[in-house]
Amino acid sequence: MTALFYFFAFVMLAGGLGVVLTRSPVTSAFSMVVSFLGLAALFIMLHAYLIGTLQILVYAGAIMVLFLFIIMLLDLKAEEDRKISLFTVIGGALLVSVFASQIIKVVKALPAAAEAMPELSASASEDVKNTGLLMFTDYVFPLQIIGVLLLVATVGVIVLSKKELK
Amino acid sequence: MMEQLPWLILLLPLVSAATILFVARRVPNISALLSTGSALVTFVMSILFLGFGDDAVVPAYPWLWLGGTLEKGLVLEIGLQIDQLSRGMMFVVTTVGFLVHVFSLGYMRTDDGKARYFAGLSLFMFSMTGIVLANNFAMMFVFWELVGLSSYLLIGHWFQKDSAADAAKKAFITNRVGDFGFLIGILLVWAISQTVNFDRMETFFAGNPEVGSGLLAFAVICVFCGAVGKSAQLPLHVWLPDAMEGPTPVSALIHAATMVAAGVYMLARVAFLVEASELAAHVIAWVGGITALVAALMALQQDDIKRVLAYSTLSQLGYMVMAVGLLAAEAAMFHLFTHAFFKALLFLGSGSVIYACHHEQDIWKMGGLRKKMPLTFITFSIATLSLMALPWVTAGFYSKEAILAAAWHESAPLFVIAGFTAMLTAFYMTRLVLVTFFGKARTEHAAHAKESPPVMTLPLILLAIPSVIAGLPFFYERVQATAPEHHGEGSMLVLAASVITLIAGAGISFWLYKGASEDPLRIKLLARKFYIDEIYQGIIRVFQDGVATLLSIFDRYIIDGLIAQLPAYATASIGSILRRLQVGNLQGYAFLFALGVILLIWITLFNT
C-alpha cells in the first residue's frame, strides 16, 4: 500500500511539475491529465471511489478537453522566448518553498497526522449512495445554489463569447 | 448727596469727552467750551473738596469680582480715596488743567482737530482724576493705562507729521514697558498682602513687618517700574523729550505738571511699601538721583526750547523719585506740588513764545524777545527762578531744599549728586532765558514777534502767583498740599549748598552766553543725549526686530516644516512608495499575494 501511495503521489507531483515546467501548453495540458490520474488513484486508495471517478471524468475528461480546445483555438505556441528572469524564478521558488515548509510544519504539528488511517469497519463501496443521499437531503440547499451558479456561468459564457450580439 | 459728589468730579470729564466724540465733534467751538467748562467745574469742585475731612467716606462700587461672592473672593472696586494726599493732588491737577484749557482756547484756535484735541484733554482729565482718587491698585492701573492713551492721543495730535506719530507711539510703548513691571508688582503685592486696596494693604504691612523680604523687595521694585515708565526715569526716560511733539499746552499739562508726576504720586501713595523694603528704597533713590543728574546734563546742550524744559522736567522728576527712595515722600510730594506750577508756567510761556514766533522752537533762532513779549518774559523768568530755587522768594526753593535736606540725612553721595544737579539746573535755565529773551532777534520771525492774546497770557499770570507763593505755608496748607513737617529747619549746609550751586551755575552760564549768537559750548555727547536713543534704536533693531525676523523665518520654515510639512511630506511619500506596489501586472500581484500569504501564516502561527 505504501509503495503504491508513493508511486501515485510521485505520478501526481511529477504531472504537476510537468504542467509548471514544460514550455508547450499542450504538453502542460497532458501533464495535468497525468497528474490528475495519479490523484484519482490516491482518491481511490482512500476509498473515495465516487470522487476518484469524478476526478477523472470531470477534470481529465471535460476540463482538460476544454483547455486543449482553447489552446488549439487560440493556436498557442510554446513560449519561445522565455524571458522569465532568474530573479523571478528564484524568488518564486523561495516563496513557495517557504510556504511548503510551513505546510509541512503544520502537518508535523498535527498529532493525528502521525496516526495510521483508521480501518473502515463498514464497506465504503456504497459511497455514491451515501454521498448522494447526503447531497439531496442535508445539502439540498447548497445544491440549489450550485444550480444558480451554473446558470450564471452559462449566461456569462454566452455573453462573453458571442461573436456578435444580436 | 455730598457723598456722591466725588463721583461727579471723576465722571464729568468723561461725559464731556464722550459728548464731544459722539455728538459735538462737528462743532469745534462748542466742543472746546464744553471741555473747558467741565474743567472749570472740576476745578471748583476740587476746591470744595478741600473742605472734606479725612473721614469722608465715598461708597465704592465693585467693578469686577472674581472667584466667588462679594464677601469671599477678589473684588476689584472703583472706589475713591479722599485724603489729604489726593485732595492736594486734585488741586494741582484741576488748577493746572483748567488753566491749560483756557490757554488752549487761544493756542489751538485755528487748529483743524480742535474738537479731537479737547476731547483728548477731557479724557486726560478723567484719567488723571482716576489715578489721583483711586483707592486701590487695580483701579489705579486702569486709569494708569487710560492716561497713557490720552497722552498717546494728544502727543499724536498732529498725526500727519511723522515725528509726532512716532513720538506718540514711542510714548505709549515705553510706558507699556513700565506697566509690564507695574502689573507684575501689583500682582505680587496682592499675592503677599491678599488685597489691592491701599488702606487694607497698609494695615497688613503694619501688622506683618517681617513678611517675605526678598519677594517684597522684588515686588516693590516691580511697582516702581510703573513709576519709571510714567515719570520717565532712567532708563525709560526716552519718550518724554519726544513727547514734546504734541501741542505745547499738552506738554505743560501732561508732560510737565501732572501725568509724569503720577509715578511719584503713586509711590507716595504706597510709601509704606517703600518703607517696608530697604533694598527697594535704595534702588528707587539711586534711579531718581541718576536720572536727575543725567537729565540735567542732557539739558545743557539742547537747542529746542521745549526740549530743554523736557529734560529739566526729567531732572526734577528724578529729584522727586529720589526723595521717595530716601523715605521722604512728603518732600517729593511737596516738590511735585511746586514744580507743577512753575513747570506748567514755563511750558505755557514757551508755548507763548513759540506761538509768537510762528511755531519756531529753536532758541538760536529767537533772541531779544524780552521787549516784544514783556508779560511772557516776566512770568517765564519768575518760573525760571523758581526752578533754579532762588532762596526764600520762590516756591521751588522750599521744596528743593526739603529734598536736599532729606538727601543730606540719608545719603552723602546722593546729596552731592543733587547739589551738582542743582548747579546744572541753574546753568541751563540761565542759558535758556539769555538766548531766548536777551540779545538781538536772530530771525525774521523773532523780530516780528508780538505778545500773545490775553486768553494765553492770563493763565501765565495766574500761574506765576503760585510759582512764587506755593512754598509758603499759608498757601500750601490751605490747599492741603503734602509737605514735610520740618520744612525750613534744614541745616545751614544745605542752604549754603543751594545758594552756592545757584550762583555758580547761573554765573558760569551768564558769562558764557551773554550776548552769544551761537553756542560756545559744543559738547556733542550731551547734545546727542549720551546716544541713548541711538543705543535703544540699535537694541530694538537687533533684539526685537532682528529676533522677530529670525523667529518669523524660524516659524515659517522650521516649525511649520517640522510640525506640518515634514509629516505631510512623509505621508505623501509613503503613499507614493506604496502606490509603486501597485505594479499593474498580474505576475507581480501574484508574487505579492504569495508574500502576503507567507507573512500572514508566519505571523499567525509562529509569532507568539
Place this chain on the structure above:
Amino acid sequence: MSFNLVEIIVFLPIVAALAILVGSPARITAFIAAGANLVLALFATLQYANVTESSGASYYLISHRVFLTHVTESGPISFLSLSFGLDGISLTLVLLTVLVTLAAVWVSPPESKIRSHQRLYYLSSLLISGGALGAFCSLDLFFFFAFHELALIPTFLMIGIHGHGKQRVRTAWKITIYLGVGSMILLAGLTALVMALGGTTLHFEAMQAYAEGLSPETQRWIFLTLMIGFGILVSLFPFHTWAPAAYAEAPAPTAMLHSGVLKKFGLYGLIRVAMPMLPEGAAYWQDLLLVLLLGNILIIGLVTIAQKRFDTLLGNSSVMHMGYIFLGIASANTIGFEGAVLLMFAHGVSIALLFALCDRLRTQAGTLEMSKLGGLAKSAPAFALLFGMAAFASIGLPGFANFTGEVSVFFGSFLKMLEEPETGIQALQIAAMLAIWGVVISAVYMLRAFRAMFKGPAQEGLALTNPTIFERLPILLLVAALLTVGFYPESLMQFLRPTIETLPAIAKISF
C-alpha cells in the same frame, strides 16, 4: 415634537442654510436668521438671569433626546443623546457666536458683488455659526465634537473659492488638513476618555460622575492627547502654523467666524471636558502647557512684529492672544477660568471686529501692505476712530472687555501664591510674568501698524471713504459689546460666576 429654546438657537442657522440651499434669497435669509438668533439668545440670557437667581442649577433649558441606551447593572443609561443645555460658560459663548454671526453676515458683500457661489457665501457663515452653537450648547460629547466639525468643510470651500491671494489653494488645503488631523487626534483622545470612564455614556454630567476614579497614569495620557488635539484647533504653539495664513486669506465673514468663534471650541473643550474630568493629568502637564503658551505669547508675538502685511499680522496676533487664554486655563482655579472665558468672549469680538475692518481696508485701499499705506486717518477719520478702538481693545486697554479678561487671567495665575504663601513663586507665576511681557509686544505691533496705516503723511492717490451709517452698525454692535463687558463685566460675570464656582476639580478661592 416640541423644541426648546436652545435647540431652536442651534438649529435656526442650519435650517436657514438649508433654506438658502433650496433657493431662499441668501442675504435676506441669512440676515433674518442671524438677527433672530441674536434676539433669541438675548431672550435665553434673560431667562437664565431669572433661573440663576432662584436656584443653583448648573444647566438650564435642557433638552434631552436619547438615541442609544446602554443597559448597566444599575439600570439603563442613555449612551448617545442629542442633549442641549446652557450654563454660564456656554451662554457666554452663545452670545459671542450670535453677535459675531450677525456682524459677519452684515459685512458680507451683497450677492451682486460676489464673484461666484453667492449662496455658498452666506450658507457657510450660517453653517459655521450653527456648528459653533451646537458645540457650545451640547451636553453630549458626541455632538459636542460633531457640531464643531460641521464648520470644517464650509471653511475649506470659502477659503478655496473666495480667498484672497495667490496662495489660497495651498492655504485652504493646509487649514483643512491640519484641523482634520487635529480633530482626529482629538477624537482619539475623546474615545479614550469615554472608554476610560466605562464607556457607558457620552453625557457630560454622567461622565463627570465617573471621572473620580481615574488613575493618574490614565489621566496623563488622555490629557496629553486632548491637549494636543484641542491645542491644534486653538493654534497652540507649535501647532499654530495653519492659522495666520488662513485668516489672512479667508474672506471676511469666514475669518471673523473662524478666528472669533470657532477657534474657541478647543478652549471650551479644555474647560468643559479635559480640565474637570482629568485634573491630575492637567496638573501633570501644566508645565508643558506653560512652556507652549509662552511660545504663543512671546515667540508668535515677536513673529507678529515682523509681519509686513496687516492681514497676516492679525492672523498671528490671533494666535498670540490664545496664549493668555491658555494661561487662564492652566492656572486651574476659578479666577483663571473666569478670566479665560471673559477673554474668549473679548478676543472673539475684537478679532472679528478687526477682520471686518481689515476687509474694508483691503477692498478700498487695494492692499494691506503696511508700507504702501499711510495717513488714512485724514480721509476717513471715523473709520480710523473705529479702527483705533478695535486696535486698542485688542491690546487690552481698560474699558474694553479684553482688559477685563487679561487682568482676571493674571490675577488667577497668582492666586495659588496667595493661598499658599510658603510655596513662593512657582512655574505658573514665572510664566505669567513672562506672559505679561506680551502686553508690551502686542502694543508694539498694533501701534506700529496703526501708525503705518493711519498716521503720517497721506499716500498719493490713496483715500478711503467713511463708512455709511448702515455699514457702521455691525462694527458699532461689536464695539458696544466690548465696551459693555469692559465697563460692566458683571453683565457676563453674573452668569459665569455660579457656573465656574460649581465646576468640579478646579481650585476654589478660599481667602
Place this chain on the structure above:
Amino acid sequence: MLTLGHYLIASGLLFSVGFIGVLLRRNVIIIFMCLELMLSAANLSLVAFSRYNQTAGLPDYNGDVLVFFIITVAAAEVAVGLAIIVALFRSRQITDVTAMNSMKN
C-alpha cells in the same frame, strides 16, 4: 504504514506546485491550469480528512459532498475563465500576464 500525514503532505506539495506555477508562468492558460491543480490538491486533503474523521466506521461523507461541490465550481470557473481569456485574446492577442498592464495610475 500510511498515515494521514502522508496524504496531507502529498496534497500540500501539489498545492505548492500549483502555486509555483501561478507565480512563475506567464501564459494565462497555464496559470489557470495551475489553479486547478491547487484546487485538486485541496480536494486530496479533504478526502484524506474525511477518511480519517470516521463516523460509524465509514468515512465522513460531509467532506465528500464538499469535494463534489468544489469540483463543480471549479468546472464552472474554468468555463467562465476561459471565456474571458478568449475574449481578451480576441481583442488584444495576448495571453501573457505580464503584458496586461494597461492600468497604472
Place this chain on the structure above:
Amino acid sequence: MPAYYLEVIVVVLGLTLLLVEAFVPLGDRRSLAWLAALGIGVVLCLSFLVSTPEQAEETGRFSALYATDGLALFYKRIALLTTLLVLLMSADYRKILHQYTDPERPQSQAGLGEFFTLPVFACAGLMWMASATDLISIFVSLEAVTMTFYVLVAFMRRNVGSLEAGVKYLILGALSTGFLVYGITWLYGITGQTELSAISEVLKEGAVSKTAALFAFALILVALGFKVGAVPFQFWIPDVYQGAPTPITAFLSVGSKAAGFVVLLRVSEPFIASELISSNVITILTVVAGATLVYGNLAAIPQNNFKRLLAFSSISHAGFLLMALASTPAGGAISQFSISPVSAISFYLAAYLFMTLLAFLVMTLVRTQRGGESIDSFRGLAKTSPFLALTLLIAMMSLAGVPLTAGFIGKFYVFLLAVNQHHYWLVALGVVGAAAGFYYYLKVVRAMYWEAPEDTSAPAIEVSMPTKIALILLIVAVFIFGLDPAPLML
C-alpha cells in the same frame, strides 16, 4: 414568511427577467432595469415581513446551514438595497456599455438584458452568503457571487480595461478560492465538522492542534481578506475597480465587501471565542487591519483617477472595519461596552453603502455625460450641476468621516471599540488614515468647487427621475443616521 423565500423570489425574478429579455420585445431595454429594480425593491419591502427565528419552525440540517438571525437579515437588506441602486446606475450606464459591447451600432441594446439580470442573481448569492453558517454553504454561495462578478467585470468585452480587469479578478480570485478551499479543508479536517456552531464547540474545548487551527484560520483569512480588500490581498482592487463597468465597481465595492464581512464575522467568531487560539487570531487581525489602514489611506493620496481613488477608499474602509473586528474581546470575554463589534461593523457597512453608492451614482452620470473618470472631469461641476456637486460633496464628507454624517458614526464606533480593547497603535494608524482621508476626498471637492469647468458650454448633466429620487434618499439617509444611528443598530 420564512426568510429563504426572499432568495427564492429574487432567483425567480432573475429567471423571469431572462425570459422577458428573450421573448418579449421591448422598446427600451432600460425598462428591464427598472423592472428589476422594482422587483428588488419589493423584496426589500418583503424582508421586513420575514418571521423571526422563534416563530419559524425549522429544524434539522437546514437551519444549521441557513441562519435567519438579525445579522443575516441586515446583510440581506444591504444586498438588496445595493442591487437596487446598482440597477439604477446600470440603466444610466447604457451608453458607455454598448460603446464597448457593440460599437458599430450605436442604437443597439444588445447585451443589456444580461447586464441587468446578472446583478439580480448576484444579489441572491449575496443574500445566501448573509445566511451561510456552514462551511459548505459559505463556499457555495461565495462562489456563486464570485462567478457572477467574473462575468460582470469583464462584461465590456470590447474594452481592454474591462477584460484585463476580468482576467486579473479571475486569476487572483481563483487563487484566493484555492486558499479558501484549502483552509476549509483544514478546518474541517481538524474539527470533523462543517457547521460553524459545531466547530465553535470543538475549538472551545481546545482538543485540537493549535497550529493546525491557526493555519486553517490564516488560509481562510487569505481568501476572505481578498474578498474584503485587506492588505496584503488588496492588489486586485484598484485595477479591477478601474477597469470594470462603473455600476459593477459599485456593486463590488459595496455588496461584495459587505457579504465578505458577514462571512468573515461568522467564520472568525469561533476562533476568537476559543481561548486556545484567540490571542493569535486577534494579533493577526490587528496586523492586517493596521496594514490595510496604512496602505488604503496613504496610497490613495497620489491618485488622480476618481474610480481608483474610490478603490483605495474601499481598502481604507476595509481597514477600519477590520479594526473593529480585531477589537472583539478575545476568548469569549464579555465586554463592558454595549456596542459590539458586530453591530459596529454592520452600521459601518450600511453607512458605507449610502455614501459610496452616492459617489458612484454621481460618477456614473459624470462618466456617461462628460466622458471621463479622472478627477479633472469633475472640474467646475459646482457651476454646471450644483445639485450633483453637492451630492458628491456630501458623499465625500461622509467618506472622510466628517461628523453628523453616517460615515463619522461608523468611525467613532470603531475608535471606541479599539480603545476599549487597548489597540492604541491601531487607533493611531486610524487617526493618521482618517486625516489623510480628508486630503484625498477633498481633492474631488476642490475640483468641483474651486476650479473652472473645462468646457463651460457643456450642457448640464441630466439626471433621470429614479436616480434623482435615489440620490435624495441616500443623502437623507447619510444625515439621518449620522444624527441618530439607533435605527441601524443591530
